[in-house]
Amino acid sequence: MRGATIAAVIIVVVAVLVYGTFAGTYNRLVQANQQVNxxxxxxxxxxxxxxxxIPNLVESTKAVLIQERTVFEALATARTQYAGTRPGTPERVEAANQYQSAIARLLVIVENYPVLRSSETVQxxxxxxxxxxxxxxxxxxGYNAAVQAYDTMVQSFPTNLLASSFGFRPRPYFQAQPGSEQAPRVNLSVPAKP
Structure with a gap:
C-alpha cells in the first residue's frame, strides 16, 4: 500500500510539473503573440x-503641381489598396510601401518648387x-523587435512542438521595399501643349 501511495504521489507531481511547463509555455506564446499584435x-x-x-499636403500643393498628377494618383491608389486590405497581411504591407514611395516622390517635388517651399502651410x-x-x-x-522575439520562441525547440500544435506560426517582418535605398526620380518637366 505504501509503495502504491508513493507511486501515485510521484505520478501526480510529474503530471503537475508537465502541466505547469506546458501551461507556462503556452502562456508565454500567447503573451508574445499579443505583443506582436x-x-x-x-x-x-x-x-x-x-x-x-497626406491629403492635406496634397490639397495644399495641387494648385501648383497640376502636371504632377501621377504622384497624386499613386497616393490615391495606394491609400485605396491599403484601406481594402486586412491588418498584418502582406498586401497591406505592400500598399503601405507603395504609399511611402509616392510620398518620397512628393517630397522631392515640393523641394523643387520654391513657391511650395515658401508656403507656411506646406512647411x-x-x-x-x-x-x-x-x-x-x-x-x-518595435514591431520587428516583437516579431523577432515571438518568431524565436515559436521556432525554438521544444516550444515549437507546442506552438505548432496550437497554431502559433511565425509572423512576417516589415521590410524595406525593393529599390528604397535609392532616391526616387521625379520628372518636373511640364508637358508640351498640343
Missing amino acids: AAQADVETQLQRRFDL SLMRELASTENQVAYARR
Whole structure:
C-alpha cells in the first residue's frame, strides 16, 4: 500500500510539473503573440496618421503641381489598396510601401518648387509629415523587435512542438521595399501643349 501511495504521489507531481511547463509555455506564446499584435496596432496607427495627413499636403500643393498628377494618383491608389486590405497581411504591407514611395516622390517635388517651399502651410505639413515618418519608422522597429522575439520562441525547440500544435506560426517582418535605398526620380518637366 505504501509503495502504491508513493507511486501515485510521484505520478501526480510529474503530471503537475508537465502541466505547469506546458501551461507556462503556452502562456508565454500567447503573451508574445499579443505583443506582436500590439506592435502591429502601433504601426497601423502611425500609418493611419500618415494617410490622414497626406491629403492635406496634397490639397495644399495641387494648385501648383497640376502636371504632377501621377504622384497624386499613386497616393490615391495606394491609400485605396491599403484601406481594402486586412491588418498584418502582406498586401497591406505592400500598399503601405507603395504609399511611402509616392510620398518620397512628393517630397522631392515640393523641394523643387520654391513657391511650395515658401508656403507656411506646406512647411507646417512637411514638418508634420517628417514627424509622422519618424513615428512610422519607430513603430516598425518595435514591431520587428516583437516579431523577432515571438518568431524565436515559436521556432525554438521544444516550444515549437507546442506552438505548432496550437497554431502559433511565425509572423512576417516589415521590410524595406525593393529599390528604397535609392532616391526616387521625379520628372518636373511640364508637358508640351498640343
